[in-house]
Amino acid sequence: MVDDYKFEWQRMLHEALVEQDPERLKERVAEAEAAVFLRLQDLAQAQDSPAERNALQEASKxxxxxxxxxxxxxxWKA
Incomplete structure (x- = not known):
């Protein structure tokens, strides 16, 4: 399968969302959270990318x- 993800955080989020093994899911969630956080840091000073910022917010949720x-x-509370 060809990866259709523009950013690494998107691939990691997808892997977490489809993981069935609870122990592996913990790892995948942690990896995806780190990738989302790092991407948000990359975008901290940028004025563009509002669509990606919204996508990152949805990924965090x-x-x-x-x-x-x-x-x-x-x-954990919503």
Whole structure:
């Protein structure tokens, strides 16, 4: 399969979203969170990329939902 992701964080998010193994899911979520964070740092000084910023925000929400709902992390609230 050819990767159709413009950014590495998108691939990592997808891998987390489709992971079925709970132990591996923890790793995938952590990797995706780190990639999202690093990309947000890259964009911190940029004035462009509003669409990607919105996508990163949605990715963060999706990762939080995985942690809260699937992994049952304690003390996580929406």
């Amino acid at each position: 999706a990762l939080l939902a995985l942690k809260r709902d699937t992994l049952k992390f304690p003390h």
